[in-house]
Amino acid sequence: MAKITKLDDIVSLCKRRGFIFQSSEIYGGLASCYDYGPLGVELKRNVRNAWWKRVVQMRDDIVGLDCSILMHPMVWKASGHADKFADLVTVCRKCNTRSRVDHLADDGEEHTAHVRVEAAMAEAGELARKKCPACGAVGQFAEPMAFRLMFETEMGANVDDTMTLFLRPETAQGIFVNFRNVMDSTRVKVPFGIAQIGKSFRNEVTTKAFIFRTREFEQAELEFFCAPGTDDQWYEYWKAERFRWYTDLGIQGENLRLREHDPDELAHYAKGCVDVEYRFPFGSGDWQELEGIANRTDFDLRQHQRGMRTMNDWYEAGRDLTKITLKEEDADYIKGPLSYFNEETKERFVPYVIEPSAGIDRSTLAFLVDAYDEEEVKGETRNVLRFHPDLAPVKAAIFPLVKKDGMPEIARKIYDDLKARFTCFYDEKGAVGRRYRRQDEAGTPFCITVDGQSKEDNTVTVRDRDSMEQIRVGADQIRGYLMERLGM
RNA sequence: GCGGGCGUAGCUCAGUGGUAGAGCGUCACGUUGCCAACGUGAAUGUCGUGAGUUCAAAUCUCAUCGCCCGCUCCA
Incomplete structure (x- = not known):
């Protein structure tokens, strides 16, 4: 099992599949802000x-x-918060290490107790005799910067x-x-x-x-x-x-x-x-x-x-x-x-x-990172998000096997029925295998396919995301079947 | 805030001063008919942004924005 290990890959996946975008991207982005797709x-x-x-x-x-x-x-x-979320920070000119003023002590003795910002202000005047905890230089601190931690x-x-x-x-x-x-x-x-x-x-x-x-x-x-x-x-x-x-x-x-x-x-x-x-x-x-x-x-x-x-x-x-x-x-x-x-x-x-x-x-x-998985299927890499059913963005995708012979009409009807109960996705374009794999990468637990046999015996196939196995289920039982499998 | 790296199509990236590219993806048509098939065709670019140098800038310079890594910080 090859897990992605770099954050870049996750960021890329999130953008490609419409999970997470950088905020205000067309204007060059806004630091630290992200949008959910x-x-x-x-x-x-x-x-x-x-x-x-x-x-x-x-x-x-x-x-x-x-x-x-x-x-x-x-x-x-x-x-x-009004007091403590306003810490003063200074920089050691010698080693460029930042320290909170209230964390500094004479001769570098460390203490981590929070003090009121007023007290920190008073202490700031005494930076000349403070010692940098990183490099040991004394009195090398720049003018302290006030950080307002509340907007x-x-x-x-x-x-x-x-x-x-x-x-x-x-x-x-x-x-x-x-x-x-x-x-x-x-x-x-x-x-x-x-x-x-x-x-x-x-x-x-x-x-x-x-x-x-x-x-x-x-x-x-x-x-x-x-x-x-x-x-x-x-x-x-x-x-x-x-x-x-x-x-x-x-x-x-x-x-x-x-x-x-x-x-x-x-x-x-x-x-x-x-x-x-x-x-x-x-x-x-x-x-x-x-x-x-x-x-x-x-x-x-x-x-x-x-x-x-x-x-x-x-x-x-x-x-x-x-x-x-x-x-x-x-x-x-x-x-x-x-x-x-x-x-x-x-x-x-x-x-x-x-x-x-x-x-x-x-x-x-x-949940996103943990669900991500890649596996080899017939020499190809299959990307799949193995979300718990409660978390999966889309619970079921409904396809006609091909876009003719009355299959889209049947699939549509099933889709209209299911979407009232949970989030569904309908797709009739392209090869069905490709549609399956796309849903794998979105983490959709089940794909329902209407095929030639559906018109004869009123059954459809249900394809499982994790095992890729398919079973036939009666079209009029599909809702109950999925609700049960989804734990709803 | 410091140091390093990076920014070119939706994604991954090639392109070191002279017509902006590839693979994948997307879309259309055909074929096929249950696991990212094949064929043909198509769309998509403020080359992060702004200024400068130059006859000419994706490419050189400066600034700026954003992302990643390491510090630092972190109720």
């Missing part, structure tokens, strides 16, 4: 739907949400009355700020989860690697709220459950793994974090993150309780986020507005959160 949009939608079905539809303890990309600026003050935009048509907003860098915060609303409207009880799929935006320092790291990307996030003390078991549960989702959809086990973060790698609020990683064929064949599953403790809800208490300061500071600091927590925070009351135990607490956060674009790429 006719097959790609179906694939990506299927990935999204597979996630939603598993995480929301099939469960009675999780509900969905779809919140706006633009949110109140205070959301990002409370979450910490900014303005709301308001009247230029004199606009407010600067951020495009969300993650969908999770929209869930936290709607925690109260969902609680009040849906009669859910802890433990329960809120799930959301949507676009997020980050000004990544580096992008690259095709659609793996882009500045505009789609996330599928679940915030699963549980009682303190039960968080460890739910964390373990979601690790296993999320890993299984990928393998159930056909990712080969040897290309997938869970990687637990080291304690010093954890964000300050996280109690535990594990990545679901896939071995992508780019870079040095490195394992790359598809999804992170974190135990975020009660950090987020408590932060938003602090944010709610800070609103007056924000107004008084002329709505300038940079001029305020979050108010300290109420001593009685556990009874705050985002707390939960358990009727049975009569206990009130701020729920802990387990967060599985998956990248839809990354997963789509992984």
Whole structure:
């Protein structure tokens, strides 16, 4: 089995078959942005739907949400993004290595704790005595560059009355700020989860690697709220459950793994974090993150309780986020507005959160790469995408063997019937063998062919993508047959 | 942001100053009639973009955009 190993081959396949195009290509392209073509949009939608079905539809303890990309600026003050997503970076003039100012220490002693951007600014003045962690040169740093990791935009048509907003860098915060609303409207009880799929935006320092790291990307996030003390078991549960989702959809086990973060790698609020990683064929064949599953403790809800208490300061500071600091927590925070009351135990607490956060674009790429296969058939190379039926962009293609003798009419009728149930493709042009192979490269699981015999006994052939074997099925049973084989 | 490589048809690529090409794919017709068959014919190019040098630029120079690899970075 010859697997493609170069990213270029994948990019080429994606363009050739209409999965993924460079954004704004006729204008020379726009860095880090990609468009999904006719097959790609179906694939990506299927990935999204597979996630939603598993995480929301099939469960009675999780509900969905779809919140706006633009949110109140205070959301990002409370979450910490407004501070931390503005890291200062400097370059060592001697070795050209870039370092974050807040990562530098005197005489090169390393520390990785995040500090507020104001503090980093203050530190920037002291670069003269900082040591480059790469080459050891002291005081060779250039003027620090401020990286705004959140996209900014303005709301308001009247230029004199606009407010600067951020495009969300993650969908999770929209869930936290709607925690109260969902609680009040849906009669859910802890433990329960809120799930959301949507676009997020980050000004990544580096992008690259095709659609793996882009500045505009789609996330599928679940915030699963549980009682303190039960968080460890739910964390373990979601690790296993999320890993299984990928393998159930056909990712080969040897290309997938869970990687637990080291304690010093954890964000300050996280109690535990594990990545679901896939071995992508780019870079040095490195394992790359598809999804992170974190135990975020009660950090987020408590932060938003602090944010709610800070609103007056924000107004008084002329709505300038940079001029305020979050108010300290109420001593009685556990009874705050985002707390939960358990009727049975009569206990009130701020729920802990387990967060599985998956990248839809990354997963789509992984499913695409993993499904790709080449095999030798009679001296010819057959390219085939062995998608799981749930993910296949087109579920069945319907052909007349030849474009005459009434075969197209019968095939059309079958096509019209099937397309109401799932995505189908009709093709009557050229040799049937070529049509089969084209569908192989699109990953279509089944091809239905109407031939001479169809008119006599009302049967058609069903050709299997993976084995290339054909069987005859009654034309009036074809729908049920396919639905069953497709697991629908 | 640094270093290296690359950018010519939908894809893979050839083309080192003098008429823009090949294979594959696509389309049409014929033939065939179950696995990328064959025959004939056809369409498709801002040679990434812009400027410069030159009688003449895909080719030389500069700038710029984009992609890949390696650093760096990365909740």
